[in-house]
Amino acid sequence: MTFLKIGELARRSGLSVETLRYYERRGLIPPPDRLPSGYRVYPDNTLKRLSFIKRCKNLGFTLDETLELLQLQHHPEQESAVVKQRVDERVEEIDRKIADLQRIQQALKGLSRLCDGKGPAADCPILAFLEQSEPTGTGAAGSEDET
Template sequence: MTFLKIGELARRSGLSVETLRYYERRGLIPPPDRLPSGYRVFPQDTPKRLAFIKRCKTLGFTLEETLELLQLQHHPEQESAVVKQRVDERIEEIGRKISDLQQIQQALQGLSALCSGKGSTADCPILAFLEQEPTDTSATDSNTRG
């Protein structure tokens, strides 16, 4: 069996050595074997596992969720419904985040509408609003709710 030293694995995967060590500590990749010379070596299929991890990260899965998906991948007797459920949960979470971001966008648009952009910052209604106590949001409520 061919093995990869950590530097070669980092080069092939496009990840840093520090990231690889972090993934190892978190259990995302198995601990490497050691050669008699003391070099740490990883199995030849580790780049494929790292590509899986990178795709999960791109899709917004946490490291814990990614670890769970990796474990499911290695248990073909499991029902695929478990995997689909994880993806559906991710979709719901992203929907909530999009909703939150839209609310933030509307609030910022309301703040922007308060200010002409002319005059000094001493008279800026945006800064005046931001300076208010958190419980007093009525200044933008009518501008941000739609």
């Protein structure tokens, strides 16, 4: 087994030294051994673990969820249903976000149609609409405050 100093690990993984230290504090990567000189040295299989973490991040998993997936990976006796459930939960969260973004998109398109983009901003119907107050708990502003 070969070992990598933190700078080399950072370079090869595409992550910063600060990120690696943070992942270590969070328990995502094991604490490294230290050379007599004080340098941190990581086993080369840490690169594979960092790749796993990066893939999880790219798929929208939080660091806590990623840590759970790492723990499941190292306990092969666990049921794969637990892993599938985490992925299904992530899909449901993304579906909710997409629906929210589509709702916001439609509202913004409607606002855009109110204004022809001519004249002073003081006369802009978009600004006039945004200035209107709504009764508490109704409309988009009320639901945004609840999230």
